[in-house]
Structures are given as C-alpha cells and as structure tokens.
Amino acid sequence: MKFTELGLSDSLLKAVTRAGYEEATPIQAETIPMVLDGKDVIGQAQTGTGKTAAFALPILQRLDFDNPNIQALVISPTRELAIQTQEEIFRLGKDERAKVQVVYGGSDIRRQIRNLKQHPQVIVGTPGRLLDHIRRGTVKLDHVKMLVLDEADEMLDMGFLDDIESIIKQVPSERQTMLFSATMPPEIKRIGVQFMTEPHHVKIKAKELTADTVDQYYVKAKEFEKFDIMTRLFDVQAPELTIVFGRTKRRVDELSKGLEARGYNAAGIHGDLSQQRRTQIMRQFKAGKLDILVATDVAARGLDVSGVTHVYNYDIPQDPDSYVHRVGRTGRAGHKGVSLTFVTPNEMEYLRVIEKLTKKRMLPLKPPTDAEAFAGQIAAAEANVDSLVAKTKTEKYADQAAELLAKYDATDLVAALLNDLTKDDATAVPVKITPERPLPRHKGGGGGNRRGGGYRGGNRNRNRSGNGGSRGGNDRRGGYSHNGRSRDDHRSSDRRNGGSNDRKSGGYGSRSREDNRSNNRNHDEGRKQSSKRNFTIRTND
Numbered sequence: 001m002k003f004t005e006l007g008l009s010d011s012l013l014k015a016v017t018r019a020g021y022e023e024a025t026p027i028q029a030e031t032i033p034m035v036l037d038g039k040d041v042i043g044q045a046q047t048g049t050g051k052t053a054a055f056a057l058p059i060l061q062r063l064d065f066d067n068p069n070i071q072a073l074v075i076s077p078t079r080e081l082a083i084q085t086q087e088e089i090f091r092l093g094k095d096e097r098a099k100v101q102v103v104y105g106g107s108d109i110r111r112q113i114r115n116l117k118q119h120p121q122v123i124v125g126t127p128g129r130l131l132d133h134i135r136r137g138t139v140k141l142d143h144v145k146m147l148v149l150d151e152a153d154e155m156l157d158m159g160f161l162d163d164i165e166s167i168i169k170q171v172p173s174e175r176q177t178m179l180f181s182a183t184m185p186p187e188i189k190r191i192g193v194q195f196m197t198e199p200h201h202v203k204i205k206a207k208e209l210t211a212d213t214v215d216q217y218y219v220k221a222k223e224f225e226k227f228d229i230m231t232r233l234f235d236v237q238a239p240e241l242t243i244v245f246g247r248t249k250r251r252v253d254e255l256s257k258g259l260e261a262r263g264y265n266a267a268g269i270h271g272d273l274s275q276q277r278r279t280q281i282m283r284q285f286k287a288g289k290l291d292i293l294v295a296t297d298v299a300a301r302g303l304d305v306s307g308v309t310h311v312y313n314y315d316i317p318q319d320p321d322s323y324v325h326r327v328g329r330t331g332r333a334g335h336k337g338v339s340l341t342f343v344t345p346n347e348m349e350y351l352r353v354i355e356k357l358t359k360k361r362m363l364p365l366k367p368p369t370d371a372e373a374f375a376g377q378i379a380a381a382e383a384n385v386d387s388l389v390a391k392t393k394t395e396k397y398a399d400q401a402a403e404l405l406a407k408y409d410a411t412d413l414v415a416a417l418l419n420d421l422t423k424d425d426a427t428a429v430p431v432k433i434t435p436e437r438p439l440p441r442h443k444g445g446g447g448g449n450r451r452g453g454g455y456r457g458g459n460r461n462r463n464r465s466g467n468g469g470s471r472g473g474n475d476r477r478g479g480y481s482h483n484g485r486s487r488d489d490h491r492s493s494d495r496r497n498g499g500s501n502d503r504k505s506g507g508y509g510s511r512s513r514e515d516n517r518s519n520n521r522n523h524d525e526g527r528k529q530s531s532k533r534n535f536t537i538r539t540n541d
C-alpha cells in the first residue's frame with residue numbers, strides 16, 4: 001500500500017521518501033491509520049518488517065510541537081535497541097524538528113539530565129534508567145499521551161514486569177498504549193491488555209513466524225566439535241556480515257577470542273562489557289569494519305544492521321521465541337539471509353519445538369569436510385586475487401615481477417600468494433571452547449504452553465539480582481542463564497544466499513562469489529590479525 005493512503009502529513013511523507021521506503025509494509029499499512037486515530041494497538045509482524053516506523057510515524061504526527069512536555073514514551077529492552085529507535089524516530093521527525101531523546105544505563109546520567117532540560121517531546125529508554133530519572137524527577141511523564149512497549153513480550157515477561165508497572169503508574173491513564181513485537185505468547189498478551197483500553201490486535205498473517213527471507217539450516221554436532229565445524233562453515237559459506245549467538249557471556253568471550261585467533265575479524269558483546277565498549281563494537285559492526293559479531297541475546301531483539309547475511313546459533317536457544325528474534329537479525333526488509341543452528345544430539349527435541357512454533361523446518365546440513373573447507377577458502381582467495389589484479393598498476397611493479405619470476409617458479413609464487421590469502425586451517429590453531437552444560441533433556445510435546453509450564457525454565461523469578469548471572473552457565477533458571485542474557489544486560493547498569501542448495505553454495509547456503517568479491521569488506525584486515533600460534537582459551541572457571 002502507498003504511504004500516501006495512510007493519512008500521514010506531507011512532511012512525514014517526505015521523510016518516508018527520504019528513507020527510501022516506497023510502499024508501506026503490511027504492519028505499517030494496518031497500524032498507522034489506527035494509531036493516528038488514537039486507538040490502542042498490539043502490532044505483531046515478522047522480524048524486519050518495519051514495526052519501528054509503524055509506531056514512529058503516527059506518533060510524530062500526533063505530537064503537539066507547541067507543547068514542551070514529554071508526550072510519547074517508547075520503552076526498549078536493550079540499550080542498543082533504544083539508541084537505534086531514537087535515531088529512527090529522530091530521522092523521520094527531522095523536518096518537524098521533533099525533539100527525541102534516549103536514556104539508557106551505563107552512560108553518563110549528568111549528560112542525559114542536561115539534555116532532558118532541552119524539553120524532549122519523545123523519550124526512548126530502557127526501564128532501569130527511566131526509573132532512575134523518574135525518581136530523580138528529571139523525567140516527568142504526566143503529559144505522556146502515547147506509550148509504546150517495543151519488543152512488548154520481552155518487556156512484559158517476568159524479568160521486566162515490575163519495572164514496567166512502576167513506569168506505567170507514572171503515565172496518565174488517559175493515554176494511547178501500543179505493544180509491538182514479532183512474537184506475542186497469549187499469556188503475555190493477557191498481561192499487556194491490562195494496561196490497554198480496547199486494544200486492536202493487528203497480527204500480520206504469515207505462513208511462518210520467522211521471516212520467509214531466511215533459509216534456515218541446522219547441523220547436528222557434539223559440543224566439542226562445534227567450533228571447528230563453524231569455522232569450516234565460514235570457509236564454505238563465506239558469510240559477509242555475521243552474528244554468532246552464544247548462550248552465555250563466557251561463551252561469547254571464548255568464541256570471539258577463538259575466532260580472532262583463527263584470523264577472523266570478530267568481536268563479542270554482552271552485558272558485562274562497559275557500555276562504551278558495547279557501543280563501539282556495534283558501531284564497528286554497523287559500519288562493516290567487523291565481519292563477525294558474537295553476542296548473547298542482548299543483540300537478539302530489534303537490532304537492525306543492514307547487510308547481515310548469516311546468523312549462527314552456536315548454541316540452540318532454550319526459548320523458541322528467542323530463536324525467532326535471533327534469526328530475524330538477517331533477512332530484513334526483504335533481503336535474503338541464512339541461519340544455521342548447532343544442535344547436540346540430546347537437544348534435538350528443542351529443535352523440533354522451535355520448528356513447531358515457527359512452522360518451518362530447518363534443513364539439515366552435514367559438517368563440511370576439510371577438503372570442502374579448503375575449496376571454499378581457495379574460492380574466496382581466487383576472488384581476492386581477481387580484485388587485487390584488477391586494482392594493481394602493473395607497470396609500477398613490472399621490473400620486480402620479472403626478477404621474481406626469474407628467481408622462482410611461477411606456480412610457487414602463486415601458491416605462496418594463495419597461502420597468504422587463506423586462513424589457517426582449523427587444526428593449525430587449536431581452539432578449545434569450554435563445554436556448556438547441555439540443555440536439560442526436553443520433556444517432549446512442547447509448543448503449546450511455551451512460557452508457563454513449558455521449558456523456559458521452571459523458575460520464572462529469573463536473575464532479579466542482576467549479578468551477571470551466566471558465568472558457568474549456572475544461574476537460577478535451573479542452571480541456565482536467561483538466553484545468556486543476565487539482568488545486567490537489561491538493568492544492572494540501568495540499575496542493575498543465498499541459502500539455496502545449489503552448487504555455488506555447495507549446499508552450504510553460501511553467498512555467490514560475485515557477492516563476495518564486491519563485498520570483500522575486511523577479510524584482509526582479519527587475515528592480518530591471524531597469528532599462526534597455538535591458542536587455547538583459558539577461563540577463570
């Protein structure tokens with residue numbers, strides 16, 4: 001549907017055109033008129049289908065620019081998502097000079113207070129820091145007329161619910177309330193509607209819960225085999241921008257160090273890192289200066305990084321909703337993506353439960369052999385050679401080239417070049433990743449009651465202490481962290497190709513070589529980091 005049919009103002013239509021949006025997505029087409037009409041809305045649609053603009057545009061239109069008070073509040077589960085959402089609302093409301101501010105934990109509160117004195121009309125924030133500002137009296141919500149819970153099911157789940165209730169108490173009851181997410185379990189929706197008035201539930205029907213643009217695979221492997229298989233898969237699939245999800249913070253640290261040791265341009269983020277470091281890594285990743293982001297579920301919700309081609313679940317998520325959000329970091333806004341999930345033999349039942357929820361079968365992949373990995377590396381190196389030759393001013397080096405050709409056999413020279421352009425093979429740099437305790441044996445069935453008595457872990461009072469929780473994978477959720485994300489991620493510092501199974505992909509969902517060539521981002525950089533030394537991860541545990 002055309003944006004012009006939705007009742008948006010001319011300046012917002014201009015902003016939409018400037019953003020490059022041609023047509024409204026289904027969730028935008030359905031919810032924008034309702035929100036403009038002042039209705040309470042629950043908006044549910046696949047990941048990456050433009051839910052942010054679906055609430056941002058009508059909110060901007062309903063702002064009274066002569067009113068200096070906070071009129072709209074958007075609550076986000078993670079700092080990174082809050083920052084991104086503020087940026088998008090600001091971008092769309094630029095012509096109207098909408099004042100949009102973000103507040104989140106782990107960053108200088110005095111600066112936030114200074115900015116709050118500039119009278120923002122829209123606030124985006126994480127719950128802990130919002131509460132902090134409310135208590136200090138630096139954020140006053142008594143003029144708020146629009147409230148959004150982004151990633152609403154996450155915000156209304158046990159980990160956040162108390163904070164959300166405390167915040168909502170500060171917002172006038174005469175307000176418009178909106179909940180948005182790709183997933184909305186019925187029992188969470190029941191909690192949500194208590195904060196709403198005659199809500200309209202807009203659920204964009206899709207055959208599958210996950211975006212249909214993502215080709216989903218799984219590899220059955222033993223715990224200790226996963227790392228080597230993953231790097232071999234990288235060689236074969238040649239992912240461009242990749243997110244690897246790990247279950248715990250320790251896992252993320254070890255994986256990112258191990259990948260670096262093998263010459264990949266990788267870095268990890270999780271809730272124990274300083275916010276400064278988290279922001280720095282996200283910036284690098286968004287700018288394409290980092291090929292692989294390794295993360296806990298702190299990066300699973302809402303993050304919109306264009307060009308993420310592959311998502312690897314190094315650990316199968318315990319929570320099927322989490323799977324939906326993780327793989328939703330690729331295949332966004334109509335682009336293609338590939339996801340790959342490792343599953344140990346005793347975790348197969350978890351895979352089936354995820355498939356039941358998503359209504360999509362993951363295709364099994366065999367781990368690539370060494371020969372296949374080598375072939376993948378050589379293919380990438382050849383593509384590199386093509387671009388190197390194309391950009392080299394041959395005359396400049398002609399004499400030295402002739403000298404080298406006289407000294408060495410031409411085949412030896414090219415072989416040395418290829419050796420330099422390929423990464424160390426798995427065995428050359430042994431990496432040992434500390435085994436995580438496997439997920440408890442699944443009781444079977446599943447799918448129906450996902451949260452209540454399902455397998456989200458019996459003890460719903462998770463991680464309230466915000467103690468970082470997941471070291472050793474042993475927290476109060478029966479020995480497993482909440483998807484590797486502790487309350488600390490949420491609050492402690494807030495207060496607490498292709499995919500097709502064709503030859504090019506060799507059956508591994510790789511991107512075409514053409515793609516690789518044109519997007520040969522920083523593989524060279526990555527390679528330079530490669531140290532041909534033995535590398536074993538040490539941990540404190």
Ligand SMILES: Nc1ncnc2c1ncn2[C@@H]1O[C@H](COP(=O)(O)OP(=O)(O)OP(=O)(O)O)[C@@H](O)[C@H]1O
Nearest residue numbers: 021023024025047048049050051052182302304333
């Ligand atoms: N109408 C549109 N046409 C094209 N692209 C769009 C449109 N609306 C939004 N986008 C772009 O699509 C991408 C995904 O949007 P957004 O992050 O809002 O998705 P989402 O549905 O909130 O996903 P998630 O469930 O993962 O949070 C963004 O890069 C956004 O700029």
